[in-house]
Amino acid sequence: MSIFLVDEYKDMEPYVPGEQPKDKPYIKLNxxxxxxxxxxxxxxxxxxSEIWNMSYYSDPHCHEFRRAVAEIYHVKEEEVFVGxxxxxxxxxxxxxxxxxxxKIYFPDITYGFYRTYAKTYGLDMEEIPVxxxxxxxxxxxxxxDGDIIFANPNNPTGLTIPTADIERLVKRNPNRMVIVDEAYADYSGETCLPLAVKYPNLVVVRTFSKSRNMAGAHIGFAVSSRDIIEDMNKIKxxxxxxxxxxxxxxxxIAAVKDVDYLHNCVTRIVKNRENFQKELESIGFHVIPSKANFVFCYHDAIDSGILCEKLKEEGILTRHFADEKLTxxxxxxIGTEQEMDVVLIAIREILDEVRQKQSVKEKKAC
Amino acid sequence: MSIFLVDEYKDMEPYVPGEQPKDKPYIKLNxxxxxxxxxxxxxxxxxxSEIWNMSYYSDPHCHEFRRAVAEIYHVKEEEVFVGxxxxxxxxxxxxxxxxxxxKIYFPDITYGFYRTYAKTYGLDMEEIPVxxxxxxxxxxxxxxDGDIIFANPNNPTGLTIPTADIERLVKRNPNRMVIVDEAYADYSGETCLPLAVKYPNLVVVRTFSKSRNMAGAHIGFAVSSRDIIEDMNKIKxxxxxxxxxxxxxxxxIAAVKDVDYLHNCVTRIVKNRENFQKELESIGFHVIPSKANFVFCYHDAIDSGILCEKLKEEGILTRHFADEKLTxxxxxxIGTEQEMDVVLIAIREILDEVRQKQSVKEKKAC
Incomplete structure (x- = not known):
């Protein structure tokens, strides 16, 4: 730490993204x-020619991109912010x-970055238990008595809040800002986007990292009333x-216009999720009914932290959280069909191994 | 403006980047x-395959990129921040x-964004007259009694502060942070980079937008002591x-490793700048002795604002500033040889036109 760091940041703990080990090839499902x-x-x-075009500054107003997003989502360019x-x-x-x-409120179980933001911006955060x-x-x-942020579907559970509920909240609290992070909304099919241009206190945030298969491009956007977007552009x-x-x-721009491809990828992931959930349940897993591109699950026979470690040994990365409520x-x-098949084979093997050890123990006990 | 915008930002004037008109093709020298x-x-x-790789998150620690920058500039990865x-x-x-x-201090004539930053972060800025x-x-x-930021070479003048002077300043003020923005330093050849890892109160910032011909990629980096970089990464x-x-x-990564290409491009621009300056002077321009990839100049026969407008009519964009000291x-x-030839043809024609009008006026006066 340097002598120059602002005091407020001295004890701040930055967000820890999912691991990216490079020691061998991994099936990355974390x-x-x-x-x-x-x-x-x-x-x-x-x-x-687009690469050559890098020699000139890009359009800081992002007009073409915002127009493309606006067209797809039936809103106006002035109601779209891209980042x-x-x-x-x-x-x-x-x-x-x-x-x-x-003050800012959010569920105690949600995307961990909201906590990081609250600390970064010195907010008085309150976590409401799910x-x-x-x-x-x-x-x-x-x-x-403060603003609210939700992820819908929520992460890491995949559960959704009905749009009608969010509308009721937004209507009832016109002086409170409600931010809805719809990173996984393409998979749930439920969205507040049309409400975001109707109510001046609602901001909906989306990403290209999930349903558009472009996490590495790191593109996100917000839809809200013209005034909110104008303010955000001013800050940008x-x-x-x-x-x-x-x-x-x-x-x-190319990705947002290719609606068919988005639709096909989402359909495929939802189908893979449903099949994967069924398979997991058939071998004794408890699975939260997720509406996102992941499942949140456990098996009584094995600690999830150990399962995560054993899968990693097999070259499969999954995410285990240390928080008491999540552990x-x-x-x-949810990946491709082939990836999920391999995960299931690995999980079955790990469970068999556990059962064998268990039965050896029981025999010894006899 | 929404009712939610933070009070401090209500009167803020965001930075205005150089114009990017699209009505016709332009030679863009602004x-x-x-x-x-x-x-x-x-x-x-x-x-x-790199495009496909976009489906996964990039490395948030930017290890490979920081290592590549560090190697070229003979510093350590821990002393490099990329953004x-x-x-x-x-x-x-x-x-x-x-x-x-x-408090933050900077010259009254410099990159306009420092003023924007000072307002964004609510700093008590003081501009020191050049x-x-x-x-x-x-x-x-x-x-x-405050920290200091310079652009070296300065913008829009192209003038430099000797490295020895900056070292004297940094040594004398160990508790004051000195930030040196070296956007144009590849053209001047003078740099504080080696000092940035020697003094814990010096931060040097560089960009790929100028000498690496990659304004549209929007890549920048900082070199400083390990503690400073660690703090910046924490905030990031x-x-x-x-x-x-x-x-x-x-x-x-590819760009930073191609040192020969950088060297060739810089050599070419410096040669073009020297030739262009000579040509301008030969037709009566006053030219500040720039060490950057631009010249700052005027001609007694024509107002620079009008010259800028007339060049724009000819499809050539240049930058005229309204500030009293710059107007x-x-x-x-400085662009390619061909671009500078075209600019000179245009300038000569505009000056001829001015002279003809002047001589008609004088004849009428007789």
Whole structure:
């Protein structure tokens, strides 16, 4: 630590992203990414002339990209903000609309980065406990004295809050900002996007990292009322005007326009999730009914932390969280059919091994 | 403006980047970019497999990229921070080491974004007047009570502060942070980079937007002591961990390793600048002796604002600033030989036109 670091940041613990070990090839199912490629249109868009075009600054207003997003989602360009990943978009929301000491509420079980943001921006955060089944009761949020952020579907559970509930919350609290992080909404099919341009206190944030198979491109966007977006652009122009580079925007425009490819990939992942869940349940797993591109599950015969370690030995990365409420579970991202087949083979082998050890123990006990 | 915007930002004026009109093709010499392509190695690096690789998150620690930068500049990976453009890198410096109300000093003639940053971060900024010839006297900065930021070479003048002067300043003020923005240092050949790892209060910021012909990639980096870089990474991981996407990093790694290409491009631009300056002087221009990839100049026969407008009519963009101290001058980016030839033809024609009008007036007066 240098002598120059601002005091408020001295004890801050930065967010820890999912691990990326490089010691051998892995089936990577720990960060809700995919091994499926971006749309073929993205490959076409990143042409040699587009690479040469990198010699000039990109459009800081991102007009073409925002127009493309607006068209697909039936909103106006002025209602769309695009950024260097949903994390950056959320950071601009926090920078623009929150000052040190302001209250922010979110569920105690959700995307870990909200806690990081609250600390970064010196907010007074309060975590509202989810129910025993991990569901969120909107009534817990109805009468609060601060702004609210949700992930919908939630992470790492995959559970959703009905859109009608969110509308009720937003309507009831016109002076409270409600931020809905819809990173996984393409998989659930439920979205607040149309509401975001109807209510001036609702901001919906989306990412290209999940359903568009472009985590490495790091593109996110927000849809909200014209005033909110204008404010966010003002802050962006004061922080880093050229936040999306030219090649990334070309890729983003191509991806957002390829609606069929998005639809096909989402359909495939949802089908793989359903099949995977059935298979897991058939071998005794308890699985939360996820609406996202991952499942959150556990098996009575094996500690999830140990299962995570054993899968890693087999070259399969999954995500195990240390938090008390989560430690029983393992989050497994849904990949291709082949990847899920391999995961199931590995899980079955690990369970067999556990059972064999158990039966040896029992025999010895006899 | 929404009801949610934080009060401090309500009167903030965001930075206005150089214009990017699209009504016709332009020779773009207004934002210190170039029409020369990135290194051929960059074209090779953005392969189809690299595009597919976008489906996974990039390395948030940017190890490979930081190692590549470190190797070229003879420093350690731990002494390098990479970001989404020098603007973002500077923003992280400001976020990490400045709190509301802290003092920051910079020359009154310099990159306009420093003023924007100071307002964004609520700093108490003081602008120190440059000398009449636009030069900066380091003695004006020796005994101040706040941190300091310089662009070296300075923008829009192209003048440099000797490295020995900056070392004297840094040595004399161990508790004051000195930030040196070396966006144009490849053209001047003078750099504080070796000092940045020697003194724990010096941060040097660089960009790929100028000498590496990659403005559209928006890559920047900082070199400083290990502690400073560790602090900046902590803040980055709390704001937007994946700030550089995978394709951008692949491009950056390829570019930084191609030292010969950088050298050739810089040599070519410096030669073109020297020739262009000579030509301008031969037709009566006053030209500041720039060490960057632009010249700052004026002609007694024509107002620089009008010259800028007339060049734009001819499809040539240059930059004219409204500030009182700058309005006499025009900043012209140095492009390829062909581009500078065309600019000279246009300027000569505009001057001829002015002279003809003048002589008609004089005849009428007789």
């Amino acid at each position: 960060a809700n990414e995919t091994s499926m490629p971006p749309s073929p249109k993205v490959f076409e868009a990143i042409s040699k 260097n990943g949903a994390d950056e978009v959320l950071s601009f929301v926090l920078m623009s609309f929150f000052r040190r000491g302001m 129910k025993d089944d991990f569901s969120i009761d909107i009534n817990d949020y109805m009468e609060l 122009f004061s922080f880093n005007p050229f936040n999306l580079n030219s090649v990334t925007m070309a890729a983003g 029983k579970y393992l989050r497994i991202t | 934002a210190n970019e170039t029409s020369m392509p990135p290194s051929p190695k960059v074209f090779e690096a953005i392969s189809k 989404n453009g020098a603007d973002e890198v500077l923003s992280f410096v400001l976020m990490s080491f400045f709190r509301r109300g802290m 000398k009449d010839d636009f030069s900066i006297d380091i003695n004006d900065y020796m005994e101040l 991981f709390s704001f937007n961990p994946f700030n550089l996407n995978s394709v951008t990093m692949a491009a950056g 006499k001058y025009l900043r012209i980016t």
